Structure formats: structure tokens, C-alpha cells
Amino acid sequence: MNRFYVAALVAAALLYAGPAAAEIIESEHGGFASSHSVIVAADRSAVWEELVHPEQWWSHTWSNDSANLHLESRAGGCFCESLPANGDWAAGSVEHMRVVMVMPGTMLRMSGSLGPLQSEGLVGTLTVTLSEDDGGIRITWDYIAGGQARFPVAQFGPVVDGVQAEFLGDLVNRLGGAVDQS
Template identity: 70%
Template sequence: MRNLATALVLGLLAAPASAEVVESSTGGFATHDSAVVAADRQAVWEALIHPEDWWSHTWSNDSANLSLDPRAGGCFCETLPAADGWGEGSVEHMRVITVMAGSTLRMSGSLGPLQAEGLTGTLTVTVEDAGAGTRISWDYVTGGEARFPAAQFAPVVDSVQTEFLTALVDRLGGAVEEPGQGE
């Protein structure tokens, strides 16, 4: 557990806008990504809690079917259109476990194909002032049992997590240089 905590701290100190697998073992892995946008925290928060406007990788192939109830116990869910006369379906992508409006959104659950395994993931998104903009940090930690070596799957999940953050950043006008970098 101490190694995981150390890896997460080191991951938080990593260069901004760089993604990497910060811990990987047979039972799980952790990823970290961050970016700075010119938008203020309120705009970032509003975009974050409306994933239907930017999230990719849906079961229905339509992000308009997504919803997020930003309160503890709320659902990040997707409605599946009726198919073959069977009526609507639904998917719980994650369950909201922490909301500190304007600073932290934490959700628990397994995304995509990880749902079929004995894995649980926790996604923590934090937003904080960064110069004239806002830093978005994106941490996804997965653990449990799977029918495949989790370490081998970690780079794929890391890539998808980076895709999610990139879509949010693009929605907010794109990344800007980290304050204090390049001077």
C-alpha cells in the first residue's frame, strides 16, 4: 500500500499534460494525467459534470445518452435505445462518491470492458487554479481480479483516460502552457 501511495504522489508531481501509468501490478494499476486550460474553474466544473457534451466510448455510440447526477450516490449512467423490440436498457458507468463542487469529482466503478471483470476503478478529477487558467488532474485507480494480467491492460486504459481528459480540454478550448513552464 505504501508503494502505491508513493507512486500516486510521484504521479501528481509529474510534468503537466503528460500521461503515464504510475503503478501496475497483477491486481491493479493507477494512471495520472493533467492539463491546464484557459477557462475558469466554474466553466471547467460545468463542462465536467456534463459528459454528454464531450465523453467518448459509450455502449450506445451516442454520448447524448449519458447523464451524470453530481451528488454522492448519483449515477454516471447511459440509456440504451430499444433494440429488436426489447425496450430500453441502461448502463451504470460509475457511481458518484465525492463531490466538492468546483474542485473534486470522484466516482467509483469499472468502465467499458472492465465491467466484465472483478475490477473496481476510482476516478478522481480535481480542478484548481493555475495562473490565469485551471489545472485539471485526472487519476484513475483500478484494482481487483481479472482474467488477464492487469499490467498488460494498463496502457490501454491509460490511453482511454487520456482521451477522456483530452476531449474535456478540447471542449474548453484546448490546453495552454502550464504557468512557470517555458520561461
């Protein structure tokens, strides 16, 4: 496993403090659920366009370069990464997630275990929904993971939650920042 990726995951969990409301909503039965929500002052089509182009904002990759990402925004599509050859491996690829549902401008759902969760017997589902809100577009980011692992999955939930917050924060920053809710 890429040591930078794991270190970045832990650092993000410890350091990220973004504009989103967030909480771990379950931590039992071999899994956890993470939920974040934020409002941006952008139109729905602009938010959707950024969402389906993670190569412009996704912050954790195996290759350390988000330009190597691509997302096919259709059912069965791949959220994948090309891995150029380096000193540790020959050129290859990785599937981060598989698209299972697309409602353009409204909802994107993908299934897959991200980062270090991928090597375990875990299944993760990411659902990103867009809805109208008084101040703009509300982005709700839900990631649920469960299954078997060689570590206590529920204890890893807060780390993953921090990284999910970072992903949403990177998308929000790309869109110009969150609407002040005070």
C-alpha cells in the same frame, strides 16, 4: 460486449496524443493507476460545468451516442447511460460509475469499472481535481483500477491509460484547448 466500444478503446490507446502530462504510476498487484494533468485557460466554474455534463464530451459509450449519458453530481449519484433498443438488445441502461464524493468546482470522485473492465472483478476509482495554476485551471485526472480479472490487469493498463487521456482530451477540447506550457 459492443465490438465498436472495444475497437475504439484500443484505437484510442494507440492513436491519442494529447496535451496532457501522463504516466502509468503503478502496474502491480492486480491493478494499475493512470494519471494525467493539463492546464486550460478557463475559469473554474466553466470547467466544472463541462465536467459534470459528460453527455457533451465523453467519447466512449455502449450506445455509440454520448447524448444518452447523464451524471447526477451528488454523492450516490449515477453516471449512467440509457440504451435505446437496437438489433442487439432491448432498451436498457448501464451504470458507468457511481459518484462517491463531490466538492463543486474542486473535485469529483466516482467509483466503477469502465467499458470492458466492467465484466471483470475489478474496482475503478476516477478522481478529477481542479486547481488554480499560473496559466488557468489545472485539471488532474486520476484513474485507479484493481482486483481480479481473466486477463493480466497490469498489461491492460496502458490501453486504459490511453482512453483516460482521450476522455481528458475531449473535455479539454470542449473547453477550448490546453494552455501552451512551452
